Amino acid sequence: MENLRVRIAPSPTGFVHIGNFRTILYNFLFAKKNGADFVLRIEDTDQKRFVEGALENLLATLEWAGITWDEGPIKQSGRLEIYKKYAEQLVKDGHAYYCFCEPKRLEEMRKEQQAQKLPPIYDQYCLRNITPEEVNKKLKENCPYTIRLKMPKDETIEFEDIIRGKIKFETNLVDDQVLLKSDGFPTYHLAVVVDDHEMNITHVIRGEEWLSSVPKHLLLYRYLGWEPPQFAHVPLLLNSDRSKLSKRQGDVAVEDYIKKGYLKEAIINFVAFLGWNPGEGSTKEIFSLEELIKEFKLERVHKGGAVFDIKKLDWLNSEWIKKISPDNFRERALPFIKEKEFYKNLPDNQETAIFINKLLGLEQQRIYKLSEIGDGVNFFFHDIEYDKELLRWKGMTDEEIKKSLEKSQELLSDIKPQNWSLPNLGHILMEAAGDKRGELLWPLRVALTGEQKSPSPFEVAWVLGKDKTIALINKAINLV
RNA sequence: GGCGCUAUCGUCUAGGGGUCAGGACAGCGGGUUUUCAAUCCGUUAACCGGGGUUCGAAUCCCCGUAGCGCUACCA
Numbered sequence: 001m002e003n004l005r006v007r008i009a010p011s012p013t014g015f016v017h018i019g020n021f022r023t024i025l026y027n028f029l030f031a032k033k034n035g036a037d038f039v040l041r042i043e044d045t046d047q048k049r050f051v052e053g054a055l056e057n058l059l060a061t062l063e064w065a066g067i068t069w070d071e072g073p074i075k076q077s078g079r080l081e082i083y084k085k086y087a088e089q090l091v092k093d094g095h096a097y098y099c100f101c102e103p104k105r106l107e108e109m110r111k112e113q114q115a116q117k118l119p120p121i122y123d124q125y126c127l128r129n130i131t132p133e134e135v136n137k138k139l140k141e142n143c144p145y146t147i148r149l150k151m152p153k154d155e156t157i158e159f160e161d162i163i164r165g166k167i168k169f170e171t172n173l174v175d176d177q178v179l180l181k182s183d184g185f186p187t188y189h190l191a192v193v194v195d196d197h198e199m200n201i202t203h204v205i206r207g208e209e210w211l212s213s214v215p216k217h218l219l220l221y222r223y224l225g226w227e228p229p230q231f232a233h234v235p236l237l238l239n240s241d242r243s244k245l246s247k248r249q250g251d252v253a254v255e256d257y258i259k260k261g262y263l264k265e266a267i268i269n270f271v272a273f274l275g276w277n278p279g280e281g282s283t284k285e286i287f288s289l290e291e292l293i294k295e296f297k298l299e300r301v302h303k304g305g306a307v308f309d310i311k312k313l314d315w316l317n318s319e320w321i322k323k324i325s326p327d328n329f330r331e332r333a334l335p336f337i338k339e340k341e342f343y344k345n346l347p348d349n350q351e352t353a354i355f356i357n358k359l360l361g362l363e364q365q366r367i368y369k370l371s372e373i374g375d376g377v378n379f380f381f382h383d384i385e386y387d388k389e390l391l392r393w394k395g396m397t398d399e400e401i402k403k404s405l406e407k408s409q410e411l412l413s414d415i416k417p418q419n420w421s422l423p424n425l426g427h428i429l430m431e432a433a434g435d436k437r438g439e440l441l442w443p444l445r446v447a448l449t450g451e452q453k454s455p456s457p458f459e460v461a462w463v464l465g466k467d468k469t470i471a472l473i474n475k476a477i478n479l480v
Numbered sequence: 481g482g483c484g485c486u487a488u489c490g491u492c493u494a495g496g497g498g499u500c501a502g503g504a505c506a507g508c509g510g511g512u513u514u515u516c517a518a519u520c521c522g523u524u525a526a527c528c529g530g531g532g533u534u535c536g537a538a539u540c541c542c543c544g545u546a547g548c549g550c551u552a553c554c555a
Binding site: 212238314 | 481482483484485486487490491492493494495502503504505506513514515516517518547548549550551552553554555
């Protein structure tokens with residue numbers, strides 16, 4: 001079998017878009033599944049859109065996700081001579097031509113064509129009206145120029161997309177694409193074909209937005225005498241209104257999701273399933289990267305775009321949060337907890353460390369994303385102000401509330417510090433409560449939290465530790 | 481406007497000539513945890529429309545419709 005090779009070709013124009021991330025992931029899954037080489041190429045041919053730090057961000061994101069590559073990063077900006085050479089070869093062979101038209105004329109021409117409801121394509125003015133002698137003269141005078149691909153007339157370009165099947169285009173409707181810009185940089189179309197060929201890429205897996213430019217690329221392969229790769233155009237990610245996923249309607253940068261406390265496992269799992277699934281009746285939804293690699297088949301990628309539904313991501317994230325080990329959770333949650341206001345007021349000592357560990361144990365089962373950590377347990381961090389009425393469970397008298405709290409106090413006081421464990425607390429309190437659980441547990445909950453919503457009183461007492469628990473019960477008793 | 485792509489519950493999807501059209505998320509209802517969360521159980525909800533082909537169409541074909549993409553010296 002031939003040596004399979006794929007590449008990802010991001011542009012350093014900003015943060016990594018979650019849709020691009022999915023395309024990268026599909027390439028990676030395909031490569032790992034099929035033992036293909038994975039090339040990282042940076043398409044930095046647009047100087048105007050270059051963003052400082054974008055490449056670093058991309059690399060960091062790949063590393064974060066555990067996506068590794070075999071070659072690169074290769075920057076196209078370092079290969080300008082190569083593209084120019086091929087562009088000139090195309091001119092020499094009669095498949096491309098110099099164009100000296102100014103942007104203003106091109107714009108007016110387009111407007112005119114649109115007004116007449118004609119396809120807006122270049123009118124080949126420079127091909128028809130400028131003699132080779134004039135071209136040479138202009139070149140010598142350093143006139144700004146571009147090189148355009150000469151589209152053939154009346155031809156149907158046909159190809160087979162791995163995901164979409166047979167696709168056809170009429171060349172008459174395709175523009176004479178600029179291949180080399182006046183600043184000496186190639187356009188995407190020239191650079192992608194040259195590089196994919198020179199880097200021996202066998203499978204081009206990219207976003208659907210490139211589908212309509214395939215005929216241009218195919219012609220380039222033909223004119224350059226090269227074998228084209230296989231194409232697979234993956235569907236787009238959509239907003240809830242089915243428009244292309246955009247910043248206006250929520251976060252689109254992978255970075256945003258990392259910051260909010262989504263696990264890489266959840267993001268990878270979620271994004272992979274937006275437009276793909278293992279099929280064959282499988283109902284499994286939770287997949288690790290390794291499992292995805294095992295199951296991935298390009299042929300099973302969908303044709304239609306998929307709406308990015310954050311609710312499902314939340315669910316997947318909570319599943320993954322519960323799935324990872326407590327130590328792993330602790331490691332990942334700590335940076336988030338350190339951001340919280342309450343953490344900054346905590347003394348830096350052993351007691352705090354123990355408290356945080358217990359809190360983490362509680363939160364791992366409760367939160368949807370890491371950024372929520374501690375949000376539901378604010379009562380741990382400030383003095384509790386009792387609402388006496390809240391202590392009252394279903395018409396209990398003051399006397400009964402007091403007795404209930406005293407009973408809790410007695411039971412808990414008897415527990416030795418070394419037996420202050422979650423199962424033990426639950427066991428002792430539930431046992432004592434018998435069938436009147438509300439009467440014992442409700443006042444205790446309120447005494448410890450001051451809230452009507454909280455983790456169970458056992459859990460709270462466990463996190464608080466014996467001394468604080470007893471102190472809070474005393475405080476509540478004194479109030480009644 | 482032109483060209484291209486796409487179309488199963490609200491969302492992600494399975495299925496691909498004969499299925500009670502299955503699952504998951506969300507929603508709703510309930511059990512349990514006296515709360516919340518979690519969990520368990522149950523439940524609402526879909527084949528874009530119209531024509532063919534066929535004994536039979538969500539499935540194949542055609543035509544509409546809608547959505548999206550492209551239509552740059554951006555990728």
